[in-house]
Each structure stands twice: as C-alpha cells, then as structure tokens.
Amino acid sequence: MNAALHDDILLQQARTGDEQAFGRLVGRYEATVRGIVRGVLGTDDGADDVAQEVFVKFYRSLDNFKGDAKLSTYLGRIAINTALTAVDKRKRRRWLAGGDAATEANWTQADHSQAPDRADLRDALQKALSRLSEDYRTVVVLRLVEGYSVAETASMLDVPLGTVASRLSRAQQELKNYLQPILNS
C-alpha cells in the first residue's frame, strides 16, 4: 500500500520532468523487468538492451498510465510485449541469415539426454527453463519467478485464468522431468 502510494508520488514527479524520481522508479523495478525480459527471451544475450527499451517506452508513455493497474503489472505488460517483439525480430534475423529454423527448434525442444545431474540448481533451472516453449516459459517466469498472481499473469498475457493454470501445470511437469536427477538427489 505504502509502496503503491510512493509509486504514485514518484510518477507524478517524473511526469513533471523530475529525472531523479524516474530514476528511483527504474531502480525499483529494473530487476523485475530484466527478469521478465530474460525469461521471455530465454537467454541473457541482449536482454539488458531490451530491458532498457522497456524503460524508454515507459518514460514516453508516462502520461498514458492512469493507475488502473499496479505499476508493476503495467511495466510487466510493456516488458512482455517488448521482449516478444525482440523474439520475433531474432527469429526473422535467423531465418534471413540462412534458415536456422532448426536451431530454434533445438533450442526449445526437450533434450532428456542432457539431464543436468551435476550443474548447480540455478544453472540447471535456467537451462531447463530455456527448453520450455515460449508460452510455458512466460507463465513460469511471471508467476513462479517474479511472483505475480495468476490473475495478474492472465491480465498481462491477455489470456483466461484457466489458460494460465493449464500452462503452469504443464510447464511444471516438464521442468520436473528435465530436473529429475537433481530433484531426486
């Protein structure tokens, strides 16, 4: 509640051109935005550039934010859309560079032969997450990594609650399968 109130004050100040206020908002949400972008892209490569683009868009649309949703949800939505656009651009670039559709398929395809039995849990989780399809990975990142509620996740992705629940369920089953050796130990 307090944080929400504080966001409002900072937003008002940022709208009047207060650079420090905007900087404090960026500082408050940068980790979440970077986390979402990284999650949707499925890689760290270029993720910070896309996250930076998210804040530039946010700055340019400061007047459009009416406060109907939480600022974290609003920023999350910008982050998802910007990251998905970046994913499309990358796919197009890969295709133009010589039809690397196979690379993309390998990237998202499950590979049980390389089960992470020795890597540490964080690395293994990251690898397992990158093997999920874009839809599954996005709900896992929003709900289980960044801690948005199921309703917020559904609103950000513009899908019904049931869709989020079923994607979450399947994504967790896939993750458990990928990480079976670690979870068993």
Add this chain to the structure above:
Amino acid sequence: MDKLHPQASALRDLLLRSFDQELVETEAQQLQTALRTEPWLAAEKEQYLLLRAALPGLHPAADPAFTQRVTGGLFRQNNRMLHPLVRLWPAIAVAACIAVLLGLGFIYSTSGSLDQEAILGLDQVELDDVYVFDY
C-alpha cells in the same frame, strides 16, 4: 509406479492446481486422502515444492549500473531534444522549401520565366519608373 495408478494424471493435475488456486472442498479432500495413501504423489509434491521454492532464485539481483545506464541515456537524449529549434528543425526546413517552391511557381506563372531578372522583378520595370537623382 504412478503410471500404474488409474487416476495418476487426474491426481497430479489436482496437486498442481492446489499450488496456485483454492480447490473446492471435495477436491481438497480427495487430494488429502491421495497424499496419505499414495506415496508417489507425496514424493511428487515434495519435488514440486522444491522446484517452486528454487524458481524465485532466478530473479536477477538489483543492478544500479543498469539504472544509471537507462536514466543517463534517456535524459541525455531528452536534453538534446529539448531545444525547440532542434526539435522543430525538420518541420521548419520543409515549410521553408514549400514557401520557396510556391514563390518560384508564382514568379513563373506571372512572368513566364525563372531567370535572375524575373526573380528579382527587374523584367517588369518600365523606363518611366526609373528616377534619376539630380544632385
């Protein structure tokens, strides 16, 4: 082991749903009973809980340098754009070009040529218009 259980898939769905939403009473009871009587389901629950507890660890650490990069880049760019003449330069240039073209068009339509005399208006000067200063 669980694959042999006729309701394995349904019980697993119930278990996974229970993490993110409140089950109706009958479903909650069914799940509780299954967790007591089916060791594979209890084991899976532990694994899912472990997985879910580990996932928030992927949240990136705060990076003050990132914040500085964003605000630095944004406000440098913004300050550059602040000068109204700089911001309006393309519009001013286009308007000036249009004005020049309209002027030349008008001159051509009235004098039928675009030579230097026509542009300066000298082709329409009559001898009577010339005033000789007599000092």
